[in-house]
Each structure stands twice: as structure tokens, then as C-alpha cells.
Amino acid sequence: MKRTIYLLFVALIAMSACHSGKKSAQNNLSGNPDPAHTSENALDWAGVYKGLLPCADCQGIQVEIRLNDDLTYERVMTYMGKGDNRYADKGRFEWDVNGRRIKLTPDSADNDGNTWFQVGENQLIVLDTAGNRIESNLPPGTYNFKKIDLDNVVTEKYWKLIELDGKAIASNEEGAAREAHFILHAQDSLISGSTGCNRLTGKYDLDEQDGRIGFSPLATTRMACIGVDYEQSYLDVFGATDNYTVSHDTLSLNNADKKVLAKFVAVYLR
Incomplete structure (x- = not known):
């Protein structure tokens, strides 16, 4: 069951670019970025991020991810309105050569997919399975996961x-x-x-x-x-x-x- 939920999540990301009939847009991460100002070394990226992804047959997929300083992660995904089907995994992540994107790799051998994110200021942007930006007709910010303020923010907790x-x-x-x-x-x-x-x-x-x-x-x-x-x-x-x-x-x-x-x-x- 857990493997099925995980594969559905990966399939959702793979299909997201098809919502508008457009192909995924390449991340503008090539070239020679300033090595002193990458997301990896210039942002306070460690912490907890939350977002709500669209779902064809449920109220939404609530996703929560913790990025740790030691390059490990923990993730919880809940399919809302379907008996609260919940899936949790953990593993490691690595930065791309430009220090802009991360790739999550689960520890479990049952999970044979990776997930890409672009790391921004207090946010993670969901990318497709090739690590490219997703274009769709969905509202702006649909694929943005926000970093949680551990003190005064009340939403998404x-x-x-x-x-x-x-x-x-x-x-x-x-x-x-x-x-x-x-x-x-x-x-x-x-x-x-x-x-x-x-x-x-x-x-x-x-x-x-x-x-x-x-x-x-x-x-x-x-x-x-x-x-x-x-x-x-x-x-x-x-x-x-x-x-x-x-x-x-x-x-x-x-x-x-x-x-x-x-x-x-x-x-x-x-």
C-alpha cells in the first residue's frame, strides 16, 4: 500500500506538466552561477516545508518535508478525503552541481523514484522527474512548498x-x-x-x-x-x-x- 501511494505521488509529478498541454520548462540553472551565492551556501534552507498538491480523485495531497543539515530528509504525504491515507518516508538528498536544486532519494528499496525540488528563499518548488520546472494552468504557487515559521505562523501546521x-x-x-x-x-x-x-x-x-x-x-x-x-x-x-x-x-x-x-x-x- 505504501509503495502504491509513493508511486502515485511520483506519477503525479511526472504528469503535472500535461495539465496545460505544455512541456516542462528547463530550469535556468545552466551557465556559470556565482559560487558564493548559491541556494546551498547562501540560504537558510534547513527546516520544515509544507504544501498541498492537486489530486484528481481526492481533496489534495498534503506534503510535509524536513530537510536536515546532514543532507537527510523526512517526508509525510497524506491523501486528504480518502480515509486520510498516509505515507511516510526518509532518505538522503543531494545538491546539483550549481547548488540550486536538490534530489531526494528514499532509503527504502521499495521506492524506486527520486523527487526534485528547486530551493528558493523559504520555499521549495516541485520539479518534474527530470528536474525541470512544471508549467500548467493551475494557480500560481500550486507547486510551491512554504517553509514553516516555527513560532507565529498558524496555517499549514x-x-x-x-x-x-x-x-x-x-x-x-x-x-x-x-x-x-x-x-x-x-x-x-x-x-x-x-x-x-x-x-x-x-x-x-x-x-x-x-x-x-x-x-x-x-x-x-x-x-x-x-x-x-x-x-x-x-x-x-x-x-x-x-x-x-x-x-x-x-x-x-x-x-x-x-x-x-x-x-x-x-x-x-x-
């Missing part, structure tokens, strides 16, 4: 519930299918997540400058949640939330009176 109405929530409640969490997807202002048992989806409205946030009525699946006695209280938080505060990867959702309704902690590569 996995927020795990740790406190509800002043009471601590254990990370693994007995009987919970998944831990309670949510993710604010920048694309289309979508929220997805889990109550600890049922999946939740909906829309949100965010004003980062004023620290205000609101949520539309959320839709959930309807499985019986044995051992998850806080589900309704958790869902009620989103209806009552007016604003938020975030510090050092801890997020608080507050009502209009600034009362903390729930607290969350950011988890990476989940």
Missing part, C-alpha cells in the same frame, strides 16, 4: 489538542481512533482534522494582523466515539472562537472575552 476548558487532554485517549487535532490549509481557507474519533472539515476566516479567527459550521463523520467524552465540547470551541494567540508553537483559541477555550501544540511530520 498540525495543531494537537492539549487542553480543553482548562483541563489537560492526554495525547492517546483510550478508544480514540486518532488524537484530536486540526490543520488550517492556506489553499481555499480549509480546515481539516479529527475530534479524536471523527474527521472534521470546514472553512475558516483568518486575520493574522489582528489575531482574529472564525470558523464555519464544521462537518464531521458520524462514527461512535467510545472513550472520547470531550468530542462535542471540542467541536463547540470552533463555534465560540473569536481570536487566537500563539507563542513558541503553542496556540490558544479564545472567545470574544479573551477567555482561553482550548490550547494546542504544533507537531511536525505527523
Whole structure:
């Protein structure tokens, strides 16, 4: 199953250039770049990047990649809206001769494909399987993965519930299918997540400058949640939330009176 998901991901990249009937455009990386100012040696490229790729038969492929200083990587891909099919891999990456692109090579022998990215300022740009830029009729930035600010950015993070109405929530409640969490997807202002048992989806409205946030009525699946006695209280938080505060990867959702309704902690590569 994992191999199938990975190969689907590679196939998606290989086919992406066909969306507009155009061929992939060559990266303008040839010639003699200044060796003192390459992405490899001039950018703070180590860190976590997230993006949402288009998907023909699901809500999107959420991708999260951590690039480490020792030239290793970790990656998590989730096919949204398909039972949250999740695939994780790790391996090594290498820079091209111009220090502009990287090629990810998985450790597992089951994965026989490589993935290319162009490395930019706080972003990775998905390339096709030959390492070339992708042209398509999709919105600009579709193939850009943004580097996560580990402090104050709230979108594109996995927020795990740790406190509800002043009471601590254990990370693994007995009987919970998944831990309670949510993710604010920048694309289309979508929220997805889990109550600890049922999946939740909906829309949100965010004003980062004023620290205000609101949520539309959320839709959930309807499985019986044995051992998850806080589900309704958790869902009620989103209806009552007016604003938020975030510090050092801890997020608080507050009502209009600034009362903390729930607290969350950011988890990476989940």
C-alpha cells in the first residue's frame, strides 16, 4: 500500500506538466552561477516545508518535508478525503552541481523514484522527474512548498489538542481512533482534522494582523466515539472562537472575552 501511494505521488509529478498541454520548462540553472551565492551556501534552507498538491480523485495531497543539515530528509504525504491515507518516508538528498536544486532519494528499496525540488528563499518548488520546472494552468504557487515559521505562523501546521476548558487532554485517549487535532490549509481557507474519533472539515476566516479567527459550521463523520467524552465540547470551541494567540508553537483559541477555550501544540511530520 505504501509503495502504491509513493508511486502515485511520483506519477503525479511526472504528469503535472500535461495539465496545460505544455512541456516542462528547463530550469535556468545552466551557465556559470556565482559560487558564493548559491541556494546551498547562501540560504537558510534547513527546516520544515509544507504544501498541498492537486489530486484528481481526492481533496489534495498534503506534503510535509524536513530537510536536515546532514543532507537527510523526512517526508509525510497524506491523501486528504480518502480515509486520510498516509505515507511516510526518509532518505538522503543531494545538491546539483550549481547548488540550486536538490534530489531526494528514499532509503527504502521499495521506492524506486527520486523527487526534485528547486530551493528558493523559504520555499521549495516541485520539479518534474527530470528536474525541470512544471508549467500548467493551475494557480500560481500550486507547486510551491512554504517553509514553516516555527513560532507565529498558524496555517499549514498540525495543531494537537492539549487542553480543553482548562483541563489537560492526554495525547492517546483510550478508544480514540486518532488524537484530536486540526490543520488550517492556506489553499481555499480549509480546515481539516479529527475530534479524536471523527474527521472534521470546514472553512475558516483568518486575520493574522489582528489575531482574529472564525470558523464555519464544521462537518464531521458520524462514527461512535467510545472513550472520547470531550468530542462535542471540542467541536463547540470552533463555534465560540473569536481570536487566537500563539507563542513558541503553542496556540490558544479564545472567545470574544479573551477567555482561553482550548490550547494546542504544533507537531511536525505527523
